[in-house]
Amino acid sequence: MARSPNDSRRPLTLRDVSEASGVSEMTVSRVLRNRGDVSEATREKVLEAARTLGYVPNKIAGALASQRVNLVGVIIPSLSNLVFPEVLSGISTELEDTGLQPVVGVTDYSPEKEETVLYEMLSWRPSGVIIAGLEHTATARAMLQNAGVPVVEIMDVDGEGVDSVVGISHRRAGLQMAQAITAAGYRKIGFLGTKMPEDHRARKRLEGFSEGLAQAGIVLHDTEFYSGGSALLKGREMTGAMLTRSPDIDFLYYSNDMIGAGGLLYCLEKGFDVPGRLGLAGFNGVELLEGLPRRLATMDACRREIGRKAAEIVARQSGTASAESEVVELQPVLQFGDTIRKP
Amino acid sequence: MARSPNDSRRPLTLRDVSEASGVSEMTVSRVLRNRGDVSEATREKVLEAARTLGYVPNKIAGALASQRVNLVGVIIPSLSNLVFPEVLSGISTELEDTGLQPVVGVTDYSPEKEETVLYEMLSWRPSGVIIAGLEHTATARAMLQNAGVPVVEIMDVDGEGVDSVVGISHRRAGLQMAQAITAAGYRKIGFLGTKMPEDHRARKRLEGFSEGLAQAGIVLHDTEFYSGGSALLKGREMTGAMLTRSPDIDFLYYSNDMIGAGGLLYCLEKGFDVPGRLGLAGFNGVELLEGLPRRLATMDACRREIGRKAAEIVARQSGTASAESEVVELQPVLQFGDTIRKP
DNA sequence: GATCATTCCGTTAGCGATAACATAGGGATG
DNA sequence: CATCCCTATGTTATCGCTAACGGAATGATC
Numbered sequence: 001m002a003r004s005p006n007d008s009r010r011p012l013t014l015r016d017v018s019e020a021s022g023v024s025e026m027t028v029s030r031v032l033r034n035r036g037d038v039s040e041a042t043r044e045k046v047l048e049a050a051r052t053l054g055y056v057p058n059k060i061a062g063a064l065a066s067q068r069v070n071l072v073g074v075i076i077p078s079l080s081n082l083v084f085p086e087v088l089s090g091i092s093t094e095l096e097d098t099g100l101q102p103v104v105g106v107t108d109y110s111p112e113k114e115e116t117v118l119y120e121m122l123s124w125r126p127s128g129v130i131i132a133g134l135e136h137t138a139t140a141r142a143m144l145q146n147a148g149v150p151v152v153e154i155m156d157v158d159g160e161g162v163d164s165v166v167g168i169s170h171r172r173a174g175l176q177m178a179q180a181i182t183a184a185g186y187r188k189i190g191f192l193g194t195k196m197p198e199d200h201r202a203r204k205r206l207e208g209f210s211e212g213l214a215q216a217g218i219v220l221h222d223t224e225f226y227s228g229g230s231a232l233l234k235g236r237e238m239t240g241a242m243l244t245r246s247p248d249i250d251f252l253y254y255s256n257d258m259i260g261a262g263g264l265l266y267c268l269e270k271g272f273d274v275p276g277r278l279g280l281a282g283f284n285g286v287e288l289l290e291g292l293p294r295r296l297a298t299m300d301a302c303r304r305e306i307g308r309k310a311a312e313i314v315a316r317q318s319g320t321a322s323a324e325s326e327v328v329e330l331q332p333v334l335q336f337g338d339t340i341r342k343p
Numbered sequence: 344m345a346r347s348p349n350d351s352r353r354p355l356t357l358r359d360v361s362e363a364s365g366v367s368e369m370t371v372s373r374v375l376r377n378r379g380d381v382s383e384a385t386r387e388k389v390l391e392a393a394r395t396l397g398y399v400p401n402k403i404a405g406a407l408a409s410q411r412v413n414l415v416g417v418i419i420p421s422l423s424n425l426v427f428p429e430v431l432s433g434i435s436t437e438l439e440d441t442g443l444q445p446v447v448g449v450t451d452y453s454p455e456k457e458e459t460v461l462y463e464m465l466s467w468r469p470s471g472v473i474i475a476g477l478e479h480t481a482t483a484r485a486m487l488q489n490a491g492v493p494v495v496e497i498m499d500v501d502g503e504g505v506d507s508v509v510g511i512s513h514r515r516a517g518l519q520m521a522q523a524i525t526a527a528g529y530r531k532i533g534f535l536g537t538k539m540p541e542d543h544r545a546r547k548r549l550e551g552f553s554e555g556l557a558q559a560g561i562v563l564h565d566t567e568f569y570s571g572g573s574a575l576l577k578g579r580e581m582t583g584a585m586l587t588r589s590p591d592i593d594f595l596y597y598s599n600d601m602i603g604a605g606g607l608l609y610c611l612e613k614g615f616d617v618p619g620r621l622g623l624a625g626f627n628g629v630e631l632l633e634g635l636p637r638r639l640a641t642m643d644a645c646r647r648e649i650g651r652k653a654a655e656i657v658a659r660q661s662g663t664a665s666a667e668s669e670v671v672e673l674q675p676v677l678q679f680g681d682t683i684r685k686p
Numbered sequence: 687g688a689t690c691a692t693t694c695c696g697t698t699a700g701c702g703a704t705a706a707c708a709t710a711g712g713g714a715t716g
Numbered sequence: 717c718a719t720c721c722c723t724a725t726g727t728t729a730t731c732g733c734t735a736a737c738g739g740a741a742t743g744a745t746c
Binding site: 030037063 | 694695700703
């Protein structure tokens with residue numbers, strides 16, 4: 001059976017409903033949008049007609065006529081990172097009853113693709129844009145600036161935003177972790193993370209981390225980087241590699257929880273004394289960690305909260321002609337778990 | 344600094360570019376869409392003008408005029424399930440150079456929300472719809488039927504589709520797993536999974552599984568269901584609960600890999616003999632499993648492939664007035680891993 | 687019963703782009 | 717040099733809907 005646009009071949013329009021119910025198109029439009037005064041009797045008649053015809057309004061035409069689009073563009077690097085779906089979930093929740101709807105674009109961590117995706121989004125004239133990170137191509141920045149709608153850059157506050165910004169300081173997060181680690185007496189410290197030509201937040205964490213170590217007169221002992229593949233497996237492999245290369249290391253700082261979890265599993269299997277002989281910490285505070293044999297030390301990145309707050313700003317500002325930019329810095333909380341020894 | 348739509352307050356239109364470059368709007372439109380003959384000289388002039396103005400075309404107007412929208416609606420139950428981002432990734436890849444773009448809607452496993460999301464999507468008149476599952480409300484089915492565009496229902500082939508269908512048979516998957524398990528000599532078998540008022544695919548797997556057991560004269564020994572929370576943790580907890588309640592059980596079949604992984608970690612910690620005394624299996628074949636201490640038996644759900652194929656069908660059929668419905672059944676492969684003993 | 691406010695619904699004019707057709711210039715052709 | 721034919725551009729008429737205004741009933745008010 002082939003598709004049939006309601007028997008005839010022509011898609012339904014307001015006019016069809018109007019004719020079927022014996023009132024003007026305008027009145028139908030009013031009924032369907034719940035706007036303006038319409039008598040209960042005609043309202044019923046129109047709804048009835050729309051329902052039996054199976055009419056679905058054409059938002060394209062509606063948006064063009066009203067100069068209003070109930071969409072919010074959300075641009076993120078990836079969907080498989082676990083972190084971003086959570087941010088999205090925060091956004092959706094907050095937008096739920098504002099009449100706004102998120103539309104997602106994925107950049108795969110590529111600045112060029114980000115530019116393309118942004119262009120594509122803006123061409124639909126959304127009511128606002130939420131975009132991950134503060135680093136964009138010059139063109140992308142210009143587009144954001146000229147978009148004429150609220151823009152919220154999320155995840156990161158270490159840098160200059162175009163309009164509003166909601167996130168945490170990754171530098172400070174790294175620094176804080178370094179302080180906790182050195183306070184706990186660890187001295188030979190290794191870092192494991194993604195190759196970071198484009199992962200600016202991981203880079204900033206590492207910078208902050210190094211700075212924190214420096215405060216205690218310590219220099220990073222060893223580093224290991226990966227890209228692609230199963231993060232859990234990579235964590236395992238990298239940990240093995242690093243401990244083989246530098247057996248005297250006493251702490252491993254992972255740039256995300258997934259590879260941290262892999263490392264933890266590896267260490268437990270090998271029977272290392274965690275956290276006595278070897279401490280471990282990750283980053284993000286993902287739910288996954290709760291099921292591990294031991295709770296990995298980590299830092300909550302406030303993902304849902306970032307989503308909520310960003311969405312709230314967009315919802316509040318959209319509609320207003322122009323509004324003040326806001327900068328919201330959230331405070332991630334260090335969770336010691338069971339993989340950092342108590343000082 | 345507040346947002347400024349390119350200095351003035353009025354958003355740019357084709358007319359602005361037209362005036363800036365001294366040609367008609369039509370010619371500008373032609374240049375920007377690479378359509379029709381335009382001399383190299385004017386093409387340059389127009390592009391230059393568009394670039395310096397920072398013009399972004401208005402797709403709303405374009406879509407209305409051309410009756411064409413380069414969007415494909417993709418409706419899935421969740422983004423945090425790991426499975427769906429992978430399907431999406433398959434879709435994106437396949438759509439990459441067709442000029443089509445996926446737009447995602449999430450239903451949270453609620454049929455009502457599915458209906459709403461679908462309505463919303465259709466009101467943008469997409470070129471096609473890809474939707475997870477075969478079970479929809481009557482209204483939703485009607486909308487799909489009348490949409491007048493290609494519809495592909497994905498993930499599942501056990502049932503009647505509206506138009507095209509791409510997926511695997513979950514009944515058969517369950518059945519096949521049951522056969523493998525009984526062939527390996529396991530007899531007292533437990534099932535652990537989500538509460539499934541709405542998870543039809545998990546339900547079908549369980550049905551097929553029970554049927555497979557019945558073929559060997561076996562009845563499911565015990566079951567345990569959960570909802571919400573960290574799947575890894577739940578897997579752990581449910582496994583503990585079941586083994587306490589039914590200590591003589593010798594196989595645990597999990598409805599997804601994540602809870603399976605939790606169960607596996609639990610069993611290893613407790614020092615159970617896996618797969619000798621106790622066998623384990625999950626479902627999906629997620630990448631995560633590669634990093635576990637032992638490879639969990641599972642069945643690949645062909646997620647990327649489903650996405651690709653569905654997108655391919657939509658891409659091929661969109662534009663055509665009406666086309667034949669296709670049904671594609673993919674074959675999941677049983678991966679024994681290290682948690683089923685060799686027969 | 688004239689005036690006026692309400693309530694309800696219709697009319698008109700776009701929104702910003704594109705499809706389809708029209709047309710102005712050259713060459714080429716005989 | 718008249719005709720035809722391209723190529724490169726402009727004109728006109730929508731696309732389906734909504735904003736803004738208009739106006740006919742109805743009832744209230746003095």
